[in-house]
Amino acid sequence: MGIQRLKVVLAEGKGYDIRVGAGVLAGLGGHLREVTRSAGASPAAAAPAAAEAATEVVAEAATKAVVITDSNVGPLYLDAVRASLSEAGFEAFDLTIPAGEGSKNLAVATELWEALALLGIGRGDLVVGLGGGVVCDLAGFVASTYMRGIACALVPTSLLAMVDASIGGKTAVNLAGGKNLVGTFRQPVYVAVDIEALATLPAAEWENGFAELAKSALVDGGGFYRWLVENAVGLCAHDEAVVQQAIVQALTFKARVVASDELEAGPRECLNYGHTFAHALEALSGYTLSHGRAVAEGMRFAARLGTEAATVMGELVNEQDGLIVSLGIEPVRESYGADELFQQLYADKKVRGGELRFVFVCEPGEWEVAAVDPDLVKIYLIYWEQAKVAATAAAAAAAAAE
Amino acid sequence: MGIQRLKVVLAEGKGYDIRVGAGVLAGLGGHLREVTRSAGASPAAAAPAAAEAATEVVAEAATKAVVITDSNVGPLYLDAVRASLSEAGFEAFDLTIPAGEGSKNLAVATELWEALALLGIGRGDLVVGLGGGVVCDLAGFVASTYMRGIACALVPTSLLAMVDASIGGKTAVNLAGGKNLVGTFRQPVYVAVDIEALATLPAAEWENGFAELAKSALVDGGGFYRWLVENAVGLCAHDEAVVQQAIVQALTFKARVVASDELEAGPRECLNYGHTFAHALEALSGYTLSHGRAVAEGMRFAARLGTEAATVMGELVNEQDGLIVSLGIEPVRESYGADELFQQLYADKKVRGGELRFVFVCEPGEWEVAAVDPDLVKIYLIYWEQAKVAATAAAAAAAAAE
Numbered sequence: 001m002g003i004q005r006l007k008v009v010l011a012e013g014k015g016y017d018i019r020v021g022a023g024v025l026a027g028l029g030g031h032l033r034e035v036t037r038s039a040g041a042s043p044a045a046a047a048p049a050a051a052e053a054a055t056e057v058v059a060e061a062a063t064k065a066v067v068i069t070d071s072n073v074g075p076l077y078l079d080a081v082r083a084s085l086s087e088a089g090f091e092a093f094d095l096t097i098p099a100g101e102g103s104k105n106l107a108v109a110t111e112l113w114e115a116l117a118l119l120g121i122g123r124g125d126l127v128v129g130l131g132g133g134v135v136c137d138l139a140g141f142v143a144s145t146y147m148r149g150i151a152c153a154l155v156p157t158s159l160l161a162m163v164d165a166s167i168g169g170k171t172a173v174n175l176a177g178g179k180n181l182v183g184t185f186r187q188p189v190y191v192a193v194d195i196e197a198l199a200t201l202p203a204a205e206w207e208n209g210f211a212e213l214a215k216s217a218l219v220d221g222g223g224f225y226r227w228l229v230e231n232a233v234g235l236c237a238h239d240e241a242v243v244q245q246a247i248v249q250a251l252t253f254k255a256r257v258v259a260s261d262e263l264e265a266g267p268r269e270c271l272n273y274g275h276t277f278a279h280a281l282e283a284l285s286g287y288t289l290s291h292g293r294a295v296a297e298g299m300r301f302a303a304r305l306g307t308e309a310a311t312v313m314g315e316l317v318n319e320q321d322g323l324i325v326s327l328g329i330e331p332v333r334e335s336y337g338a339d340e341l342f343q344q345l346y347a348d349k350k351v352r353g354g355e356l357r358f359v360f361v362c363e364p365g366e367w368e369v370a371a372v373d374p375d376l377v378k379i380y381l382i383y384w385e386q387a388k389v390a391a392t393a394a395a396a397a398a399a400a401a402e
Numbered sequence: 403m404g405i406q407r408l409k410v411v412l413a414e415g416k417g418y419d420i421r422v423g424a425g426v427l428a429g430l431g432g433h434l435r436e437v438t439r440s441a442g443a444s445p446a447a448a449a450p451a452a453a454e455a456a457t458e459v460v461a462e463a464a465t466k467a468v469v470i471t472d473s474n475v476g477p478l479y480l481d482a483v484r485a486s487l488s489e490a491g492f493e494a495f496d497l498t499i500p501a502g503e504g505s506k507n508l509a510v511a512t513e514l515w516e517a518l519a520l521l522g523i524g525r526g527d528l529v530v531g532l533g534g535g536v537v538c539d540l541a542g543f544v545a546s547t548y549m550r551g552i553a554c555a556l557v558p559t560s561l562l563a564m565v566d567a568s569i570g571g572k573t574a575v576n577l578a579g580g581k582n583l584v585g586t587f588r589q590p591v592y593v594a595v596d597i598e599a600l601a602t603l604p605a606a607e608w609e610n611g612f613a614e615l616a617k618s619a620l621v622d623g624g625g626f627y628r629w630l631v632e633n634a635v636g637l638c639a640h641d642e643a644v645v646q647q648a649i650v651q652a653l654t655f656k657a658r659v660v661a662s663d664e665l666e667a668g669p670r671e672c673l674n675y676g677h678t679f680a681h682a683l684e685a686l687s688g689y690t691l692s693h694g695r696a697v698a699e700g701m702r703f704a705a706r707l708g709t710e711a712a713t714v715m716g717e718l719v720n721e722q723d724g725l726i727v728s729l730g731i732e733p734v735r736e737s738y739g740a741d742e743l744f745q746q747l748y749a750d751k752k753v754r755g756g757e758l759r760f761v762f763v764c765e766p767g768e769w770e771v772a773a774v775d776p777d778l779v780k781i782y783l784i785y786w787e788q789a790k791v792a793a794t795a796a797a798a799a800a801a802a803a804e
Binding site: 011012106109110113114117118120144145146147148149170171172175176177178181182183184185264347 | 520749
């Protein structure tokens, strides 16, 4: 398919490139060299009043690049990334964190900040996040706050990070009090999506990416939605051309949404489709539940609730169920009590002024946000719990019969 | 003098008010109620595409306000601040940190973030920083990153914080590896400068504020500089009208500079006059040296270096020395080795591409930034060290003679 190039367009003529394709990683250093040169030049253009200061800024191209990666991804791709950076003239360093969500906290962030200071990283230098969602969110946060913000490039290596965490500029770490509660809005300077990295992706990780693709396609509607329905088989077979096309469509959609609403003031809320309920499930599972399954379950829940709380078409419920099944996303096996779920929903950071708000997809491409009567939410939570209990009983009976 | 009102104008029609005067604190809650209402409305204006979402945002006014203060300032002003917030309909909370620079770190920031989560603070709520520079920088940082940024108002209680930390949007915490190395650019929503708070200001703190006033007046030049020279006596007597006028002029100057360069890409560098050398002195003292004395010393050093490295007039050296003395700012008593100072200068985060850059005031109101030949810097550091050694010897001889 060759390498495809997308652009995220932001306010005031800013923006950044995303390159998608096999082998994009090898060109990382060279492309970053261009990006940091032009980024170094732009403050000068914005500050004509201080000619001396401006001239100095132009001379200052990034010279050090610190790759932040984790203990799973580092052994696979760190050498290639460092080689590409060194060839392009960067002085390359790397910092490796333990793999997993457990690293996405302020203790690890503090270690990374101190390490950057120890390496003598300055304002003109660069961080490169190499890994899945945890690394992208954490490296982005650390870079966005070190010296009040240095440049950060991202090399997502999971399908989920490729279509979600790597673009949009939402950086984050977790608190004991909740996920993603500390973070910034800060766009990367470049995103390299090398689909060859998916060759080493564990099976469970594919499911996480597929759920995000399903969400994007449902919110986007039109061509993307129909394409996904028709290409679910190719995706499940990990057909490289199909996977790349799915990523490009999801990124095109997300780039458009982010461009219209960088700071999540309005339209960007559509990206949270399925996520309100998913976050509650994940929290109750102690974050052992896979994000993809939780989001798919959240979409199912929203669709059903929306037939009464919004104008979701009954047909959408079935179509969406069909798409989720055809992508091989397993249902959530565990059941949680309706009361627990209700309390957890209220703890979400998207709860505004005590209102429970949900994103609803009424039909593919048509979405709305609505505050829902808490009593109605409770009723649908009871339906959900009953359905899970019944499914668990049925599965147990089937297992016993074998 | 009554209450004076300034406005910091930022890009895209944004900005915030500063009120300066005796008793401003009593009106804090009422003013914040207005500010949070209009802030709630502005994302809606920016997002016409999502009518439903926008309507929700308007309805969401800040309801909780968390005052962050320290163990010195809290006992003096917390009750008044909480009362003002409660009267205006906010649900008021407070978090108190130990007073002093030692609290400006990531461990304390983490405690504050967790406390906000525990209090159930949401995106529409508010942080109020009540205290000196440490509290303003830390509260600003915590608010700017909690849920990717919630509103923060500042109530500076030291003269230095009133003219410096409270406006400009530079938030920060310290690392083991250096001061202010982690932070964000994030403007407050409102700043209340109540000069009655200065009644409890320790003597050493006045010196810190005066050094910042001297710096601002020298960079600004014109009326402000002449006014400061003529009113040094009134300032030293803590004449309330003179102090208020000094604050208003310094804030007017800084607001203009910040408006022209919110992210410190160019013109804002002028605010670092005297600070490159000051930071090196402070670091070598283990941060026991007062910031004001260090900045005054840095201005003296820059003026002398600038007669050779830039086009600083010899007259400026003497005029500036006179102003510093007339404001009662004591010279730095300690001496540090030229070699140590040189190494410390290189560790500053403003060193770009290995260049040592200084801000020079050539005459009041005329400033420039220049990269200076390291050998020339070394020579002037040796001059500085020799002068300090001689002054110390002279002082010791005088003391022995008494």
